[in-house]
Amino acid sequence: ARRRDSPNCTVRRLMVKVRDLGLGFDSDEIVPFKYCSGSCHRIRSNYDLTLATLLQEKAIKPGPLGHVASHPCCRPTRYEAVSFMNVHNTWQTVEKLSAAECKCIG
Amino acid sequence: ARRRDSPNCTVRRLMVKVRDLGLGFDSDEIVPFKYCSGSCHRIRSNYDLTLATLLQEKAIKPGPLGHVASHPCCRPTRYEAVSFMNVHNTWQTVEKLSAAECKCIG
Amino acid sequence: LLCRAGGLLALPRDCIAAEKICLMDPACNATYQALENCSLDKTRFLPLSLDARTRCRDAKLDLRSSPLLHCKCHRRMRRQKHCLRIYWTVHSSFTHGYFNLETSPYEDPANEEPWKIDYNKLAALVSGSHLAGDSANPCLKATHFCSLNKKCVHLRTYYASSCTKGAESGGTCDQHKCHKRLRQFFEKVPEDFTKRLLFCPCQDELCGERRRKTIVPECSFQDSIKPNCLLLLDSCIKDHICKSRLADFQQNCQPAGMSPDGCSQHNHAACLQAYMGMIGTAMTPNYVGNSSTEVSLWCTCKNSGNQQEECDQIRSMFISNKCLKNTIQSQMHLSQATLEGQE
Numbered sequence: 001a002r003r004r005d006s007p008n009c010t011v012r013r014l015m016v017k018v019r020d021l022g023l024g025f026d027s028d029e030i031v032p033f034k035y036c037s038g039s040c041h042r043i044r045s046n047y048d049l050t051l052a053t054l055l056q057e058k059a060i061k062p063g064p065l066g067h068v069a070s071h072p073c074c075r076p077t078r079y080e081a082v083s084f085m086n087v088h089n090t091w092q093t094v095e096k097l098s099a100a101e102c103k104c105i106g
Numbered sequence: 107a108r109r110r111d112s113p114n115c116t117v118r119r120l121m122v123k124v125r126d127l128g129l130g131f132d133s134d135e136i137v138p139f140k141y142c143s144g145s146c147h148r149i150r151s152n153y154d155l156t157l158a159t160l161l162q163e164k165a166i167k168p169g170p171l172g173h174v175a176s177h178p179c180c181r182p183t184r185y186e187a188v189s190f191m192n193v194h195n196t197w198q199t200v201e202k203l204s205a206a207e208c209k210c211i212g
Numbered sequence: 213l214l215c216r217a218g219g220l221l222a223l224p225r226d227c228i229a230a231e232k233i234c235l236m237d238p239a240c241n242a243t244y245q246a247l248e249n250c251s252l253d254k255t256r257f258l259p260l261s262l263d264a265r266t267r268c269r270d271a272k273l274d275l276r277s278s279p280l281l282h283c284k285c286h287r288r289m290r291r292q293k294h295c296l297r298i299y300w301t302v303h304s305s306f307t308h309g310y311f312n313l314e315t316s317p318y319e320d321p322a323n324e325e326p327w328k329i330d331y332n333k334l335a336a337l338v339s340g341s342h343l344a345g346d347s348a349n350p351c352l353k354a355t356h357f358c359s360l361n362k363k364c365v366h367l368r369t370y371y372a373s374s375c376t377k378g379a380e381s382g383g384t385c386d387q388h389k390c391h392k393r394l395r396q397f398f399e400k401v402p403e404d405f406t407k408r409l410l411f412c413p414c415q416d417e418l419c420g421e422r423r424r425k426t427i428v429p430e431c432s433f434q435d436s437i438k439p440n441c442l443l444l445l446d447s448c449i450k451d452h453i454c455k456s457r458l459a460d461f462q463q464n465c466q467p468a469g470m471s472p473d474g475c476s477q478h479n480h481a482a483c484l485q486a487y488m489g490m491i492g493t494a495m496t497p498n499y500v501g502n503s504s505t506e507v508s509l510w511c512t513c514k515n516s517g518n519q520q521e522e523c524d525q526i527r528s529m530f531i532s533n534k535c536l537k538n539t540i541q542s543q544m545h546l547s548q549a550t551l552e553g554q555e
Contacts, residue, residue: 009173014166015359022159023152028352030359035157035166037174045202046129047185051141053128060120060141067115068143073179075212079153082365083372084355089421091428093373096151105212106181 009038009074011102018084025092029084036102040072043104048072072104115144115180117208124190131198135190142208146178149210154178178210225319227298228291230283240278246271248301275302284319285456287489288399296452316460316486350551351412351422357405364405367397375428385431394432394492395453406488413544413551420502433496433510441511441526442519447494454493461486467535473542475535483539497530505540506531 013034018027044052051070054060062068076099083093119140124133150158157176160166168174182205189199234240250268275281280302285295299317358364371393379385398406410427414420448454464486468476475483487507490497500506508531513523530536 014160016156016160016165020159020163020165021152021156023155028349029355032359032362032365033156033160035153035160035174037166037168039173045185046200047141047182047202047205049129050122050127050139050203053126054120054122054139054141057126059122059126060143067145067180068141069179069181072181073175073212074173075175075178076153077212079151080366081369081373083369083376085422085425089418089425091372091376091425093369093376094152096153097156099153106179106183 007038008042009036009040009102009104011035011099012037018086021094021097023094025084025086025094026088027084027086027092031082031084032098034080034098034100036074036076036099038074038102040074040104044071069106072106074102075105077101077103077105113144114148115142115146115208115210117141117205118143124192127200127203129200131190131192131200132194133190133192133198137188137190138204140186140204140206142180142182142205144180144208146180146210150177175212178212180208181211183207183209183211225283226285226289227280227283227295227302227317230279231298234278234280239274240280243271243274243278244280244301247275250304285317286319287485293452296456300452300455316463317456318460318489320482348415349419349422350547351409351414351419351426353551354405354408354412354547358401358409361402361405364401367393367401368409371397372428375431379430387431390428390431391492391496394427394496398488398491403485403488407484407543408547410488411484411540411543411547413548414502417502420499420504424499424502427491427496427498429498429510432492433498435510438510438512440516441509441513441523442516444495444509444511445526451494454495457486457489457493458495461490462529465529465533465536465539467533469534471535473535474538480539480542483535484543487536487539500531505537505544507536507540 011034013032015030016033018025018029018031021031021033048070051060051068055062055068055070060068078099078101079096080098080100081093081095082097083091086092117140119138121136122139124131124135124137127137127139154176157166157174161168161174161176166174184206185202186204186206187199187201188203189197192198231244234244246267250264250271280298283299283302285292285299289295296317303315303317358368371390374393375385375390377385410423412419412423414423445458448458461483464475464477464479464482466476467474471478473480477483487497495509497507497509500508509527509529511527513520513527516523
């Protein structure tokens with residue numbers, strides 16, 4: 001069973017107003033947004049272990065936006081589009097909006 | 107020219123004592139450790155932009171170890187091994203220790 | 213030639229199974245091959261010689277003891293097209309009129325839908341969630357329900373994205389693909405969702421326009437010039453799926469003047485399903501505008517020459533069909549009642 005504290009990389013689902021996607025679409029519809037979340041610590045190489053140590057020892061500074069990853073990252077390997085009608089009753093489709101499948105990558 | 111504040115994903119180099127690699131090797135040698143660091147914000151999909159918005163709006167909580175990546179991650183796409191002699195003058199080689207090439211992945 | 217099921221002789225219900233049994237029997241096999249030639253000549257509109265007509269009639273009579281005679285197809289079955297081809301091979305010899313297709317090839321609608329959605333549970337989910345807000349637009353609310361069902365969301369995107377592809381950049385869409393995916397949507401998504409999306413009760417034109425645009429009219433049927441309704445029927449009859457949906461619609465939405473509910477079959481659910489079955493075929497019907505619940509085919513009867521009467525008959529199947537009108541109205545009242553029940 002998955003350890004409670006850091007569940008493995010998986011797809012999660014959230015109902016979101018189209019307007020709240022932040023992509024500039026004006027629609028009152030709600031769409032399911034699926035994203036990847038979870039740990040990828042189980043499959044770390046020598047490189048990852050070394051990098052984690054050096055980060056911990058502050059021999060390496062991660063930089064402002066955490067641009068140094070000491071483990072593979074949980075990312076979509078397949079995407080889904082989502083279609084909806086906007087407030088002008090025009091159909092719109094957003095490609096690659098939702099994660100259809102997640103894996104530990106890199 | 108690369109913007110100073112968030113340089114793109116690239117290989118960086120650090121000289122490290124074998125003992126400080128944290129892999130349990132007992133050697134006085136120093137080896138070059140190459141790792142990947144830098145931003146991958148340039149190539150974000152609709153998925154990434156949406157996820158960044160929802161994280162910012164706290165509609166999604168990133169979890170303890172930041173397991174939600176709203177951009178591809180800067181990771182090695184090729185590795186290098188490193189060999190050295192330990193304190194007993196025995197040759198040892200650590201596979202996949204260093205990054206030979208870095209890219210934005212996922 | 214009946215197949216033994218658990219000791220009881222049971223008629224194979226679908227035509228693919230019936231065909232298998234028939235082909236195993238030399239006599240039935242020969243009859244069936246003869247009928248295949250009859251229906252082939254018919255589709256090529258070749259005039260049957262007297263001899264050929266006699267052969268076809270005899271083949272038809274020989275089928276009386278074969279399971280093929282009473283076999284049917286299911287709307288959501290795999291290899292539906294193959295099943296319908298078999299059905300029309302057998303039944304094309306029986307249809308006299310060019311227009312009246314008589315019986316539907318589809319199994320009774322009552323026992324068709326295996327899953328039943330607890331719609332009220334979903335309704336509570338939507339009205340309870342802060343997301344839905346207090347939208348007064350029933351058609352919009354129907355999309356909120358749809359978004360809670362994975363198949364509804366996925367197949368709605370599937371048809372909408374392919375029906376709008378190409379059209380945004382001023383090009384033309386792929387109508388064949390659009391039709392296929394519209395049919396998939398109405399076949400695979402539970403009816404509780406499709407009915408609410410298509411027959412939502414609107415009080416204003418904004419809602420009416422959303423309802424009219426649900427099946428992407430610009431791609432699913434609209435064209436620069438309205439075709440004659442006879443042309444629409446012609447291309448429908450040549451396609452087994454469209455022909456079957458039309459037969460189903462004629463059977464289940466047959467108006468009956470004296471009947472209180474306006475329908476000869478007294479089965480609004482079957483009529484609704486048959487109407488939705490027409491969507492994604494050459495005879496795709498839709499609302500005529502955003503301020504009425506009238507539905508029609510996208511065709512005209514101008515310049516019908518001596519076939520004016522047949523043309524009017526085709527057009528009135530939708531635009532002035534009392535059974536269909538009552539069916540749509542009753543579904544909208546049902547939806548309205550459900551919405552009011554949730555507020």
